[in-house]
Amino acid sequence: MRRLPIGTVLLALVLAACGQRGKHAESVVTRRLEGEPKTLNPLLVTTDPENVVLALLERNLLEYDEKLELVPGLAESVEASPDHLSYTVRLREGVRWEDGRPVTAGDVAFTVRTLVDPKTPALSRKSYWDGLEKVEVVDERTARVVFREPYAGRLQAFNLPLIPEADYQGTDVNTNPRNRAPRANGPYRLGRWDAGRSLELVINTQYFGEKPGPERIVFRVVPENAAAFQALLAGEISEMRVTYEQKRRLDGEPSAAARPLVFDELSYTYLGWRNDHPLFSSPGVRRALTMLIDRETIARTLYGGLAKPASGPMPPGLWPFDPAIEPWPFDPKGAEAALDAAGFRKGPDGIRKRGGDRFAFDLSLGAGSDLQRQIVEVIQQSFRKAGIEMSIRPMEWAAFASKIDAGEFDAAILSYNLDPNPDLAVYWHSRERAPKGWNTSGYSNPKADALMDRLRATFDRDEARRLYAELLRILHEDEPVTFLHNVKTRWGLSKGLEGVRTSPIGLFLFWPGGSAWRLSPGTAPL
Secondary structure, three states, X not given: OEEEOOOOOEEOOOEEEEEEEOOEEEEEEEEEEOOOOOOOOOOOOOEHHHHHHHHHHOOEOEEEOOOOOEEEOOXXXXXXXXXXXXXXXXXXXXXXXXXXXXXXXXXXHHHHHHHHXXXXXXXXXXXXXXXXXXXXXXXXXXEEEEEOOOOOOHHHHHOOEOOOHHHHOOOOOOOOHHHOOOOOOOOEEEEEEEOOOEEEEEXXXXXXXXXXXXXXXXXXXXXXXXXXXXHHHOOOOOEEEOOHHHHHHHHHOOOOOEEEEEEOOOEEEEEEEOOOOOOOOOHHHHHHHHHOOOHHHHHHHOOOOOEEEXXXXXXXXXXXXXXXXXOOOOOHHHHHHHHHHOOOEEOOOOOEEEOOEEOEEEXXXXXXXXXXXXXXXXXXXXXXXXXXXEEEEEEOHHHHHHHHHHOOOOEEEEEEEOOOOOOOHHHHOHHHEOOOOOEOOOOOOHHHHHHHHHHHOOOOHHHHHHHHHHHHHHHHHHOOEEEEEEEOEEEEEEOOEEOOOOEOOEOOOOOOHHHHOEEOOOOOOO
């Protein structure tokens, strides 16, 4: 699970030969990061710039493959007991940290205990470990994890990176210097971090798996999408998420250094409303705001037809998706009538007020995405016609993400890229409200909570599907956020790259992801 700015985020590979090392030209790939990572502690990450870097530094106990099946990672196996309460983790032989020390069951136990500690804000992972009773070391390569109650999605909890006990024991996990100098167990290690500018990865000679192709990867922090696209066309950047217009340009320039790639992801874009804000506390008002937005036209004009209005938080690629739930229509008259009924009526100046309070608010967004800015400007015009004042507040990405994590916003535009576990409690259960979890809008409905709790213990697929249908109907009626679009992902890729595969969770966050990319034979150094 991870949060994204719309139309941007996981960007760029640059192919370069940067001088000589020994008697051969060093193979270098330079990738773009849209924003500066806040941390490289794998338990604390919440954004894609962080996850994309860590995907090359750390392996998980279990990994998702491109078909979203869990496969061995650091662990050769994770076996569940018949009652789904006990899980035995067996590490591969020979897995090591970059300094040569073995990765041990002690690291597994320490990571799990640190993750569930209330002082650790592991927003994207903590809910999978609810009900933990104990974790114990059986031997150097074996750990046993025991829970108090079964959970249908529990195995996904072991899609878990580790932190080294030796580096974190007795320290504050939130401020440990290793958060900016992680000790790697993956194919690369961190060589250098030039704050605000770049991160350089070099091959981890202690890695247990196959040696990756590029000897060095440089992540450059480049916020502006337009500048990145110019670098792509110039052959200086070899992969980036592109807008519809940029994809169309690549389609029309077969001689360009890059080619377009389009695929589906488990994701949706949305406008987040802080549900405890006086303007957004009513489901009727939130539905009205959605009905003021012409999502069909946005999909056709800004996405070039590569998007569809979303009906809720379950994208079509996940099995509980219910096609019977239709998106709220574009209905300005109906929306204005609903706002009138809620007491927000237009005054002589054309602005809606209730009890003297103007319907005016700030919408925050992470800076850097031209498409994101275009979308909110279209929405701003629609709201203005209806008597609503929405001010657009761009923010540097790391600062923006911190505000969202803390729930400190009026409204915000974002996207969720989901993992294969359809458990909606991570995002919508009241116990996950910010700053504790990823329910950053602060949604709360006791009936929805009860259904999410039942689903956690429902292993029968047919019964789970019935419960999901009921839950999705409640979320549709409550409209805790404005679900905007399910969007096909568009990428620009250098023609000098090989081994690029797609998955419903993107290009990088499955195994082997970006670590399997290679430079084509004869690719000229740049």
